[in-house]
Amino acid sequence: MKYLIDHTTKKVHRTSQIGDACNVHTSVSNEREVTENLTKVNEFIEKKQYVRCERCHML
Numbered sequence: 001m002k003y004l005i006d007h008t009t010k011k012v013h014r015t016s017q018i019g020d021a022c023n024v025h026t027s028v029s030n031e032r033e034v035t036e037n038l039t040k041v042n043e044f045i046e047k048k049q050y051v052r053c054e055r056c057h058m059l
């Protein structure tokens with residue numbers, strides 16, 4: 001599974017589930033990051049107060 005980390009909103013999305021409701025700032029490409037590294041994702045969440053996007057993760 002791939003994750004998109006949005007550094008602008010500090011939210012982690014699942015790339016396969018992203019929709020309009022996510023409000024991903026697609027125009028600011030350098031503040032987003034795509035990764036399959038779940039350890040890295042969890043580090044952002046646990047240490048930097050990032051949150052999982054509710055919309056992506058409830059599907």
Ligand SMILES: [Zn+2]
Pocket residue numbers: 012013014017018019021022053054055056057
């Ligand atoms: Zn989302």
